[in-house]
Amino acid sequence: MAEQAPVKKPTTKVIDTWKTKKWYKILSPQLLGAQQIGETIAVEDSQLIGRTINISLGAVINDMKKQSTNAIFEITKVNAGVAETQIKKLEIVPSSIRRMVRKGKERIDLSLVCATKDNVIIRIKPFVATRGKVGGSVLTKMTNLLDAVLRVEASKTNYENLIADIIHGKLQKTAKQRLNKLYPVKTSEIRSVEKTMFAGKLPPIPVLPEIVEKQIEETEEDKISKKTRTKHEDNIGITEIKSDEVEEEKVKKSKKAEA
Numbered sequence: 003m004a005e006q007a008p009v010k011k012p013t014t015k016v017i018d019t020w021k022t023k024k025w026y027k028i029l030s031p032q033l034l035g036a037q038q039i040g041e042t043i044a045v046e047d048s049q050l051i052g053r054t055i056n057i058s059l060g061a062v063i064n065d066m067k068k069q070s071t072n073a074i075f076e077i078t079k080v081n082a083g084v085a086e087t088q089i090k091k092l093e094i095v096p097s098s099i100r101r102m103v104r105k106g107k108e109r110i111d112l113s114l115v116c117a118t119k120d121n122v123i124i125r126i127k128p129f130v131a132t133r134g135k136v137g138g139s140v141l142t143k144m145t146n147l148l149d150a151v152l153r154v155e156a157s158k159t160n161y162e163n164l165i166a167d168i169i170h171g172k173l174q175k176t177a178k179q180r181l182n183k184l185y186p187v188k189t190s191e192i193r194s195v196e197k198t199m200f201a202g203k204l205p206p207i208p209v210l211p212e213i214v215e216k217q218i219e220e221t222e223e224d225k226i227s228k229k230t231r232t233k234h235e236d237n238i239g240i241t242e243i244k245s246d247e248v249e250e251e252k253v254k255k256s257k258k259a260e261a
Contacts, residue, residue, distance in 0.1 A: 028055055028085045030062055030075065033166050037062070039075065039087075047080040054090060059169070068169075070098035074196075089165050091196035099129055102189050108132040110145050111193070115200050116153045122161035125198040126152055128174075130181060131189040144184050150208040151180050157207045161197075168192050180210070 028040040039062055040055050054076050060069035071094050075087035103109055110130040117123055128148055136144070155173055156164055167173045178190035 024083065026050060026080065026083055026085045028075070028077065028087060031086075031088055031162070033162055033169075034062055034089075036086075042077075042085065050077045050080050050085050053077045053085075055087070059092065063169070070095050088162075091194070092165065092168060092192070093194040093196075094129075094191060099191070099193060102129070102131055102191070104131070104188075106135060107188065108134075108136045108141060110141070110148060112145065112149060112152075114149055114152065115198060115204065116156045117204055118156050118161045118164055119158060120160040123198055123200045123204075124156065124161070124164075125194075125196055126156070126192060127194040128152060128177065129189070129191045129193045130177070130187055133186040133188045136185055140185055144181055147180060147184065148177060150210060151177050153205070153207055154210055165195070168195055 023043045023045050026042050026044065027038050028042055029036050030039045039057055042050065042053060042055070044050050054074050056072060056074050058069055059071040059073040060066055062073065071092060073089055074091040074093075076090040077085045078088050079086040108131070110132075111127070113125065113127045115123065115125050130144070130148060132144075152173075155167075155176060159167070164173070174190045174192060178187050181187045181190070
């Protein structure tokens with residue numbers, strides 16, 4: 003009986019998927035100069051949409067003061083091998099926040115969800131440190147005012163401009179100026195801001211008065227600073243008076259010599 007020839011199994015061709023992938027440059031948003039902040043790899047452009055990259059904000063804008071702020075960039079568009087991004091989140095590292103807190107001061111931490119003018123839902127977490135100890139009722143007023151200020155400011159501008167205001171400290175300065183009407187503020191920061199999802203109904207936008215309240219009291223630091231500044235200004239005034247007297251004396255001597 004003749005032996006049957008062994009049946010050959012069909013061979014499968016192994017495809018190296020790595021060779022099918024392409025490298026893409028990742029650019030920062032236009033508000034940060036649209037410069038390259040990294041590279042990534044993918045088979046198709048569509049695979050990059052939604053992908054994120056985490057990098058120090060200070061490294062992107064070349065500002066040492068922002069080294070403690072992390073930025074998460076989300077890829078939103080791909081064109082000709084270039085991935086364009088938008089800032090999804092900004093966050094100050096916790097260790098940097100802890101260094102801002104001093105003994106004998108009060109701190110305010112909030113976490114609120116609000117919407118920008120272009121209907122982007124964000125979660126924003128501010129941080130405020132006062133110059134001294136604050137009573138309970140004043141602290142409550144400051145917390146409520148901070149919440150209202152951030153909601154109003156967010157509703158007045160679009161998402162990209164709001165991020166720019168936070169990066170350049172404009173929003174923090176606005177909040178500080180408002181809170182100083184209630185009690186002197188040492189530090190005003192945005193710990194974190196990010197895009198988020200929110201299924202519930204957002205509270206109505208509050209109306210802020212032009213003048214909130216008269217400042218309640220001065221801290222000891224403010225009193226010492228004011229005394230030092232006044233003394234310095236007095237010394238400058240005395241110096242200027244003496245200088246004027248010397249000039250007058252020189253003029254008199256000059257006239258006598260001419261005579």
